[in-house]
Amino acid sequence: MGRWEPGARSRLRDAALALYLERGFEQTMVADIAERAGVTARTFFRHFADKREVLFDGSSELEEKSVAALEAAPATASALDAVAAALDAVAGVIGADREFARTRQTVIMVNADLRERELIKFASMSAALADRLRRRGIGDTEASLATETGTAVFRVAYERWLNATEERDLREVIRETLAQLRTLTAAG
Amino acid sequence: MGRWEPGARSRLRDAALALYLERGFEQTMVADIAERAGVTARTFFRHFADKREVLFDGSSELEEKSVAALEAAPATASALDAVAAALDAVAGVIGADREFARTRQTVIMVNADLRERELIKFASMSAALADRLRRRGIGDTEASLATETGTAVFRVAYERWLNATEERDLREVIRETLAQLRTLTAAG
DNA sequence: TCAGTGATGTCATCAGGTGACATCGGCGTG
DNA sequence: CACGCCGATGTCACCTGATGACATCACTGA
Numbered sequence: 097m098g099r100w101e102p103g104a105r106s107r108l109r110d111a112a113l114a115l116y117l118e119r120g121f122e123q124t125m126v127a128d129i130a131e132r133a134g135v136t137a138r139t140f141f142r143h144f145a146d147k148r149e150v151l152f153d154g155s156s157e158l159e160e161k162s163v164a165a166l167e168a169a170p171a172t173a174s175a176l177d178a179v180a181a182a183l184d185a186v187a188g189v190i191g192a193d194r195e196f197a198r199t200r201q202t203v204i205m206v207n208a209d210l211r212e213r214e215l216i217k218f219a220s221m222s223a224a225l226a227d228r229l230r231r232r233g234i235g236d237t238e239a240s241l242a243t244e245t246g247t248a249v250f251r252v253a254y255e256r257w258l259n260a261t262e263e264r265d266l267r268e269v270i271r272e273t274l275a276q277l278r279t280l281t282a283a284g
Numbered sequence: 285m286g287r288w289e290p291g292a293r294s295r296l297r298d299a300a301l302a303l304y305l306e307r308g309f310e311q312t313m314v315a316d317i318a319e320r321a322g323v324t325a326r327t328f329f330r331h332f333a334d335k336r337e338v339l340f341d342g343s344s345e346l347e348e349k350s351v352a353a354l355e356a357a358p359a360t361a362s363a364l365d366a367v368a369a370a371l372d373a374v375a376g377v378i379g380a381d382r383e384f385a386r387t388r389q390t391v392i393m394v395n396a397d398l399r400e401r402e403l404i405k406f407a408s409m410s411a412a413l414a415d416r417l418r419r420r421g422i423g424d425t426e427a428s429l430a431t432e433t434g435t436a437v438f439r440v441a442y443e444r445w446l447n448a449t450e451e452r453d454l455r456e457v458i459r460e461t462l463a464q465l466r467t468l469t470a471a472g
Numbered sequence: 473t474c475a476g477t478g479a480t481g482t483c484a485t486c487a488g489g490t491g492a493c494a495t496c497g498g499c500g501t502g
Numbered sequence: 503c504a505c506g507c508c509g510a511t512g513t514c515a516c517c518t519g520a521t522g523a524c525a526t527c528a529c530t531g532a
Binding site for chain 2: 510511512513514
């Protein structure tokens with residue numbers, strides 16, 4: 097540890113979220129965030145690769161969790177079921193605090209740069225999961241298809257969960273949405 | 285038209301693609317592109333919102349085409365079938381020149397910023413299509429689910445088409461992939 | 473006590489991106 | 503034909519995000 101107040105990273109995270117919410121992402125300068133956190137702008141970039149990344153802190157750990165959950169799924173499970181297990185793990189983390197998720201989403205949805213970043217996080221997770229499916233012997237196309245579809249289901253369910261009037265379990269919403277997908281594809 | 289050589293926009297497009305391919309996206313500066321195209325950097329930004337957008341020129345027209353195709357689908361068509369019609373229209377355009385598609389993809393896939401932009405283009409199309417489905421009376425969740433799944437199928441099929449050894453019809457690959465999705469979701 | 477280490481500060485610099493204003497040429501109008 | 507409007511471009515100034523290089527400080531362990 098250094099000589100200064102510890103927890104610079106979390107202070108930066110909080111400051112950024114607050115400022116993005118108060119005045120918008122583009123209107124917030126890195127210098128502002130740093131100032132509120134009591135550090136310099138240079139320090140901000142030592143903790144976060146860029147101005148957006150501060151809103152996605154911990155997403156790599158989340159990806160690891162999802163991969164672990166997929167690998168923990170029984171070998172007999174179908175590709176889609178394995179993916180479902182992975183999504184369940186993610187939902188367990190994200191679904192724990194809906195209020196935080198909502199404010200975070202409020203910030204993200206009004207800015208194209210942030211939406212882009214959110215999308216690539218999902219894509220990255222999808223690619224990681226597909227990779228594990230292939231190691232399980234699942235074919236190339238089937239693996240991609242299962243994870244891409246799975247993350248699509250997650251996104252739709254997530255939005256539904258965020259906007260729901262009553263407090264619900266995200267994992268349950270995901271299961272419902274997946275069931276809905278099955279009817280949708282079966283109907284054709 | 286002005287007093288200078290016409291076609292500045294297409295010259296900028298060509299110059300950018302060539303330079304991104306030669307030395308990479310990050311290593312290419314806007315000034316370089318502008319110079320090769322015979323204009324100033326300021327002019328580049330008058331034609332393209334940012335350094336990435338030059339690779340996605342025409343994507344809004346593509347989105348319009350897809351929306352039109354969806355609306356042209358019979359009212360009796362299922363949500364997924366309507367989306368399939370939209371994807372077919374997109375594939376008809378993109379699938380016309382595989383060599384171009386491959387070089388473009390080569391540039392995009394090695395750079396995270398460009399991948400992000402590509403993703404949001406798909407997301408934008410998905411949202412537009414979902415909107416039209418809702419106007420057809422399709423439920424909120426079903427609409428999102430159909431378009432998100434549809435674009436997922438497109439992405440997987442597109443990659444398959446790009447990497448295929450023999451020259452194939454993209455639309456055919458999409459149909460195959462969609463069929464594969466049906467078995468996948470039915471299997472569970 | 474002292475050297476090492478890691479987090480931070482400071483400074484310089486570059487590249488992306490934008491606003492304001494000037495300029496040039498084509499085009500329609502009288 | 504002369505005029506003036508208008509669109510595309512050039513020029514200049516400036517802000518902000520991002521990064522490299524180097525200094526600094528405090529804590530740690532020998």
